[in-house]
Amino acid sequence: MATRSDSEKQxxxxxxxxxxxxxxxxxxxxxxxxxxxxxxxxxxxxxxxxDKGNIENMRVIAKGKEVxxxxxxxxxxxxxxDLVFKVGGIGSVATHPxxxxxxxxxxxxxxxxxxxxxxxxxxxxxxxxxxxxxxxxGYESAGSSYLFRVRTSDLASIPCDCRIVPxxxxxxxxxxxxxxxxxxxSERTREEYESxxxxxKTNTLVALRNNxxxxxxxxxxxxxxxxxxxxxxxxASDLLCLAREFAHxxxxxxxxxxxxxxxxxxxxxxxxxxxxxxxxxxxxxxxxLAMIRIIDAEAxxxxxxxxxxxxLGKDFQIRxxxxxxxxxxxxxxxxLGKTLPSSPHSAAGLLARILFGPEPPSTLFPGLSAxxxxxxxxxxxxxxxxx
Numbered sequence: 001m002a003t004r005s006d007s008e009k010q011x012x013x014x015x016x017x018x019x020x021x022x023x024x025x026x027x028x029x030x031x032x033x034x035x036x037x038x039x040x041x042x043x044x045x046x047x048x049x050x051d052k053g054n055i056e057n058m059r060v061i062a063k064g065k066e067v068x069x070x071x072x073x074x075x076x077x078x079x080x081x082d083l084v085f086k087v088g089g090i091g092s093v094a095t096h097p098x099x100x101x102x103x104x105x106x107x108x109x110x111x112x113x114x115x116x117x118x119x120x121x122x123x124x125x126x127x128x129x130x131x132x133x134x135x136x137x138g139y140e141s142a143g144s145s146y147l148f149r150v151r152t153s154d155l156a157s158i159p160c161d162c163r164i165v166p167x168x169x170x171x172x173x174x175x176x177x178x179x180x181x182x183x184x185x186s187e188r189t190r191e192e193y194e195s196x197x198x199x200x201k202t203n204t205l206v207a208l209r210n211n212x213x214x215x216x217x218x219x220x221x222x223x224x225x226x227x228x229x230x231x232x233x234x235x236a237s238d239l240l241c242l243a244r245e246f247a248h249x250x251x252x253x254x255x256x257x258x259x260x261x262x263x264x265x266x267x268x269x270x271x272x273x274x275x276x277x278x279x280x281x282x283x284x285x286x287x288x289l290a291m292i293r294i295i296d297a298e299a300x301x302x303x304x305x306x307x308x309x310x311x312l313g314k315d316f317q318i319r320x321x322x323x324x325x326x327x328x329x330x331x332x333x334x335x336l337g338k339t340l341p342s343s344p345h346s347a348a349g350l351l352a353r354i355l356f357g358p359e360p361p362s363t364l365f366p367g368l369s370a371x372x373x374x375x376x377x378x379x380x381x382x383x384x385x386x387x
């Protein structure tokens with residue numbers, strides 16, 4: 001994190017929370033850097049992250065009355081079956097072009113990390129193409145998901161006897177009921193559901209049988225996730241019909257469906273939406289879920305201890321020592337250290353990969369082969385929950 005003297009040398013303040021009177025300045029920065037040719041305001045795309053109600057978690061560096069660097073944290077509870085993690089998502093990271101290459105972007109992200117630590121987060125995640133930048137801040141690509149590349153022509157012959165309608169608020173209670181059956185999801189309040197389904201350019205279709213919602217699917221989210229079905233649920237055959245309808249509405253020859261890995265979702269392979277897509281000829285592509293940074297290893301250890309220990313038949317703990325991170329299995333302890341010069345991962349990054357995959361722990365650290373019976377922990381973030 002930049003010290004005050006560093007900031008003074010640059011003529012800007014140290015990172016801090018956004019002030020109410022600076023909200024408009026922050027939005028001007030974000031729109032000019034992240035959405036230069038894409039009205040409406042980015043606030044409409046991320047109405048909860050960038051709302052004044054989240055102002056303490058919008059971290060900025062200012063010069064005079066203008067915000068010149070920004071990063072936001074949005075907290076959520078992420079469920080993996082019976083485990084519920086407190087997670088901080090980082091997004092809307094931007095620096096004014098005139099102030100780049102001065103470390104301001106790194107400074108506001110480090111400030112976000114401190115906010116998450118004070119708030120008791122287990123881990124943080126983000127989505128980016130700037131992997132090296134965030135790897136230097138302790139993040140590592142981890143977790144797993146699938147992208148299915150679907151050709152519209154492959155869906156031409158599917159039978160569809162459901163009725164397809166656009167989203168209307170009257171269907172929201174049924175959508176909530178369907179979504180909350182998912183073993184892997186973020187917990188949402190009613191306000192969050194309403195905000196997410198109201199984001200501009202977020203297109204939702206609903207399948208009805210006997211006037212009852214049987215399935216729903218979401219494509220697009222503001223300027224992000226274009227031509228991508230990034231949230232879905234319900235009857236698998238009806239989901240195929242919704243996917244085809246999206247393609248017809250937008251004249252798409254090909255589109256993408258985001259899905260948890262079947263192993264991560266802990267679901268029966270047969271008759272799931274991803275399985276039907278593959279049967280129809282869709283090409284499955286592996287993707288990391290996100291870049292993840294462990295925030296509080298001890299709290300995370302307490303949360304997952306029972307889950308892992310039960311599967312191992314031995315006690316499991318993660319500890320921080322003066323020498324770095326240590327993993328204890330029964331009476332044996334393996335030290336990950338602080339840095340791993342022979343590995344592309346930092347110790348913190350390695351811990352994220354050990355816990356959330358995608359590979360078995362022994363692939364990363366041979367001394368942890370016993371953990372292959374318990375890890376990685378399934379994890380998935382649906383598109384509407386991205387920050």
